[in-house]
Amino acid sequence: MSRLKKTDRPYDIVLFGATSFAGALTAEYLAAHAPEGLRWAIAGRSAQKLERLRERLRERLPGGAEVGVLRADVSDPASVRALTEHARVVATTVGPYLTYGEELVAACADAGTDYLDLCGEPEFVDLMYVRHDARARETGARLVHAAGFDSVPHDLGVYFTVQQLPEGVPLTVEGFVTADAAFSGGTFASALNQFARQREMAAAARDRRRHEPRLVGRRASAPLGGPRFAKEVGAWALPMPTIDPQIVRRSASALDRYGPDFRYRQYAAVRHLPVVVGGVAAVGALVAAAQVPPARRWLSGRLRPGDGPSPEKRAKSWFSLRFVGEGGGRRVYTEVSGGDPGYDETAKMLAESALCLAFDDLPKTAGQVTTAVAMGDALIGRLRAAGIRFRVVSTR
Numbered sequence: 001m002s003r004l005k006k007t008d009r010p011y012d013i014v015l016f017g018a019t020s021f022a023g024a025l026t027a028e029y030l031a032a033h034a035p036e037g038l039r040w041a042i043a044g045r046s047a048q049k050l051e052r053l054r055e056r057l058r059e060r061l062p063g064g065a066e067v068g069v070l071r072a073d074v075s076d077p078a079s080v081r082a083l084t085e086h087a088r089v090v091a092t093t094v095g096p097y098l099t100y101g102e103e104l105v106a107a108c109a110d111a112g113t114d115y116l117d118l119c120g121e122p123e124f125v126d127l128m129y130v131r132h133d134a135r136a137r138e139t140g141a142r143l144v145h146a147a148g149f150d151s152v153p154h155d156l157g158v159y160f161t162v163q164q165l166p167e168g169v170p171l172t173v174e175g176f177v178t179a180d181a182a183f184s185g186g187t188f189a190s191a192l193n194q195f196a197r198q199r200e201m202a203a204a205a206r207d208r209r210r211h212e213p214r215l216v217g218r219r220a221s222a223p224l225g226g227p228r229f230a231k232e233v234g235a236w237a238l239p240m241p242t243i244d245p246q247i248v249r250r251s252a253s254a255l256d257r258y259g260p261d262f263r264y265r266q267y268a269a270v271r272h273l274p275v276v277v278g279g280v281a282a283v284g285a286l287v288a289a290a291q292v293p294p295a296r297r298w299l300s301g302r303l304r305p306g307d308g309p310s311p312e313k314r315a316k317s318w319f320s321l322r323f324v325g326e327g328g329g330r331r332v333y334t335e336v337s338g339g340d341p342g343y344d345e346t347a348k349m350l351a352e353s354a355l356c357l358a359f360d361d362l363p364k365t366a367g368q369v370t371t372a373v374a375m376g377d378a379l380i381g382r383l384r385a386a387g388i389r390f391r392v393v394s395t396r
Contacts, residue, residue: 009085009086009088009113010039010068010086010087011039011040011068011086011087011088012038012039012040012087012088012089012358012359013030013038013040013089013090013091013355013358014040014041014043014070014083014087015027015040015041015093015354016072016083016090016091016092016093016094016104017043017044017092018042018043018044018050018093019042019044019046019049019053020093020094022118022148022343023093024053025343025344026093026350027042027053027057027067028057028060028061029347029348029351030351030354031057031061031062031064031067032063033063033351033386034066035355035359038066039068040066040067040068041068041069041086041087042054042069043070043083044072044094045071045072047069047071050069050071051069054067070082074100074101074104080103080104080107081107081110081111084104084107084113085111085113088113088114088357089114089115089116089354090108090114090115091116091350091354092104092117092118093117093118093350095117095118095119095121096121096124097119097121098121098123098124098127098197101119101124102124102127102131105131105132106132106135108136108141108143109132109133109136109139109143111141112139113141114141114142114143114144114357115141115143115144116144116147116357117146117147118147118150118346119150119243120146120150120151120243121243122201122204122243122246123197123200123201125145125146125368126204126207126208128145128368129211129212129368130207130208130211134367136367139366141366141367142365142366142367143367143369144353144357144368144369144370145368146243146244146247146370146371147349147350147353148349148350149319149342149345149346149349150242150243150244151244151247151248152353152371152379152383153336153341154177154244154245154248155248155251155370155372156336156376156380156383157175157321157323157334157390158175158248158251158252158264158323158372159251159376159380160336161173161323161325161332161334162257162258162259162262162325164332165326165327165328165332166327166328166330167257167259168259168260169259169260169327170259170260170261170262171258171259171261171262171325172262172263172264172325172327173248173262173263173264173323174230174232174266174267174324175244175264175266175267175321175322175323176230176232176233176267176322176323177240177266177267177268177319177320178269178320178321179317179318179320179341180318215253217260218260218261218262219261219262220249220253220258221249221262221263221264222245222249222263222264222265222266223265224239224265225237225265225266225267226239227239230267230269232333235269235271236270237267237268237269237270238267238268238270239265239267240266240267240268242266244266245265245266248266250373251372251373254370259327269322308343309340309343314339314340314344315340317339317341318337318338318339319337319339319340319345320335320336320337321336321337322334322335322393323336330395330396331395331396332392332394332395332396333393334392335389335390335391336388336389336390337388337389338387338388338389348386348388349383349388352379352382352386353375355382356375356379357374357375360378360382361378363376
């Protein structure tokens with residue numbers, strides 16, 4: 001059990017932002033897979049939308065009848081703090097997190113409430129560490145960012161790969177991402193926001209480094225690799241400047257099992273060279289446009305938060321993460337794979353992470369922690385049971 005007993009709060013889990021696109025999918029997953037006796041609630045700023053969602057859950061899913069409703073708005077700090085005092089675990093889909101997220105993190109840290117989000121925004125994660133990690137350690141709250149496709153399969157995939165390698169030796173792991181999927185307006189808005197804040201993002205990272213304790217006798221790094229043809233996976237490898245390597249590096253820094261000298265690099269794996277060239281050009285154009293306010297506003301209007309792919313599109317979507325780990329004279333190939341990464345599987349990851357924090361026997365942690373550090377083997381077990389595959393492909 002988590003360090004809060006079931007009787008300490010009215011709800012085991014509260015899902016904040018439940019009427020958003022990702023939030024509604026997460027609510028449906030929880031309703032369909034709620035263990036017996038789960039006390040949970042959906043929360044957001046519109047009581048009317050929440051009631052409509054609860055009615056849909058009641059009609060379609062066996063666990064829907066038990067869900068509570070809480071109204072909370074990030075512009076009303078008192079309502080956010082009341083929400084955290086009602087829950088043992090709060091999971092939020094309300095982004096962009098840099099704009100809307102800090103009040104909830106602060107309230108969870110003060111209340112000793114475990115916190116989960118879907119954040120892929122490095123600046124936000126770094127700022128929350130500097131401002132709220134120390135308080136969360138005092139109260140016992142676990143603050144877990146990036147609990148969706150960013151960055152659960154990457155973080156746990158590396159954790160799983162490391163477990164297949166010898167202990168006490170330098171280790172290197174490379175991750176290769178392939179996927180066929182669409183993304184939502186909320187994801188697009190977060191990406192645009194980060195592209196436009198490169199200077200602020202770098203400043204937040206520097207400030208975090210000043211506050212973080214230094215590793216003694218060990219090293220953990222996640223350098224950005226260069227483009228290359230990767231024979232290991234038979235594809236062109238393009239470096240991915242996402243939050244995932246940073247999350248992996250923090251797991252490696254916290255866990256001795258990653259060895260005395262650990263390095264991780266992550267790439268997008270692309271089969272055809274013209275796609276590589278077109279993809280690089282498209283990302284470059286998007287980054288450039290995000291620096292110009294009128295262009296950024298125009299782009300934001302193309303795909304609004306709350307929009308997302310259809311059920312038919314999601315049913316055809318998939319992801320595969322291939323990892324190549326080396327150390328102590330051993331090489332291992334592993335894979336984490338599943339269905340639609342941005343929505344169906346992200347909802348599954350967020351919901352299972354919340355259930356894991358609420359009910360599983362976990363390592364004693366507090367403060368800002370990663371999924372590998374906070375939940376590790378327990379969450380891998382849950383995700384495997386839910387249909388996400390973790391497997392060893394081959395060893396040498």
